[in-house]
Amino acid sequence: MISLDDVRSAATVIAPHVVRTPLLPYGPGWLKPESLQPIGAFKLRGALNALARLENRERGVVAYSSGNHAQAVAFAARLHGVPAAIVMPDNTPAVKIEATKALGAEVFIVGITERVERAEALVAERGAALIPPFDHPDVIAGQGTIGLEILEDLPDVGTVVVPMSGGGLISGVATAIKTLRQDVRVIGAEPALAADIADSLRAGELVHWDPDERARTVADALRDEPSELTWEHISKLVDDVITVTEDEILTAVADLARRARLVAEPSGAVAVAAQAKFGGGVAVVSGGNIDPELLSDVLTNS
Template sequence: MRLVTLEDIHAAAAAIAPHVVHTPLLTFDSGLSIKPECLQPIGAFKQRGAVNALSRIPSEDRARGVVAYSSGNHAQAVAYAAKLLGMPAAIVVPDNTPQLKIDATRSHGAEVFVVGITERESRAAELVEERGATLIPPFDHPDVIAGQGTIGLEICADLPDVATILVPVSGGGLIAGVATAVKSLRPNVRVIGVEPELAGDAAASFAAGSLVRWDAHDRARTIADGLRAEPSELTFAHIREYVDDIVTVTEDEIRDAVREIARRTRVVSETSGAVPVAAYLNRSLPAGPAVAVVSGGNIEPKLFAELVG
């Protein structure tokens, strides 16, 4: 299995530069900065991987379009990138996807298919077969991983003395890319994954040294709707190679972190994006400057009001 390289990530940075925001580092407190990927045009980091992957589709294949499956943010990202690059897009989402994310995906011109939570991959495969389209998975793809890794390049450039980087973990594409970039540039920086206790399959896998599978309905219990996927063989290979640890946080800690991010930085974070800050606030971490990747801000307004009220 070929792992993504630093060269791949630099190439991705060049490809996506016209279409993504180099997000700033904002001060949370004296020990932590946040990287607010909620400032991307689609409100989440997923735009990086989607634009990189779609930009590499051969011109002769573009008219047949792309297909993606997603719990929400990758759906929006592929729809956005497809519109940007002039390709049709069909997106499959599970029926527990927040309506806010479904509506946003449709707003970019994509067809959206809503299915049961265990059916999204099979329906996407059917659409690929029917249309001859290109499948853009949410994390299990080297071009997607390389695109997400550009976040690591930016952190290292903007905070050269960073000691620890905290990254949300779901399917593992984000942490795979970030860890590859960071460890290639700054081997001594600690990269720590964070996920909800109720969807702690990646932490269990990391502890076991091999993939541990949790039932999809168990993973769906967490309020962090963007962290209900599980790592693939490809993303877990990167995690094993480059990640220092994976920790979990509770549902109450996630809720509190959304409120603290809003209070201290005036940034709107979705529950999935808040898990690294929850770990910073509630877990013992190494000394030195830390960065938490706040991966997205696509939260239902009613839920946000409940959490910060």
């Protein structure tokens, strides 16, 4: 498992290139709007930290992603002047594919179960370095810098709500928060249609859902499952999980636009939907890369 020192070191590495997002008041609680990052999502933190520490990046980097990690790796690779090859599933929103290409990355579209295999093949073919979306200590440490910032800005915080999928974000945030403040509750938020971590915590062991089952949720960035590494963090550090329905997720997207003036993708609004169930605390708005047509539909019909 990563340590607080890993997170603090990551904070130093990434500070010149990320936005230190503020805490925004929202109802009885607060928002941490990572949607304001240059690539529109928290993923930039982990990608920057991981790529900066690579010793063999001359031949480029490879990543697999449903969208936000893809953009983060493409951004970090461009910053360091190395080529990036990104493998994306064929159910990725077009807005995320085009944004990744615009950052200079070479994009490969594959079936939803073929991402890892294709990425590993590219690594072998090119001698490139793989930067996974969550299953890596440097990626997790980078995401954990969000936890440091929350505690610095709101020392008396009682609860932090974090969206979960592969688990890199909540693993890093929980490490930072629980090491410094054991009394703060770290709550995971999941779509009910992709609630494998909730099932896992109830079972006391990692429970696997079929990828097609997880793909039902509109929260496209939350369709992954934890790795053994992230599950180790989650099982030891996360206090509880709240699941939310598709309607609750889309309502949160609309509410964020109207009340907080924030554009959030469905995955980015999941923690806010969970926060609404109990009020208070800090909800991490993890991303804002929503398909424009979906946003229009949500605002028109809610």
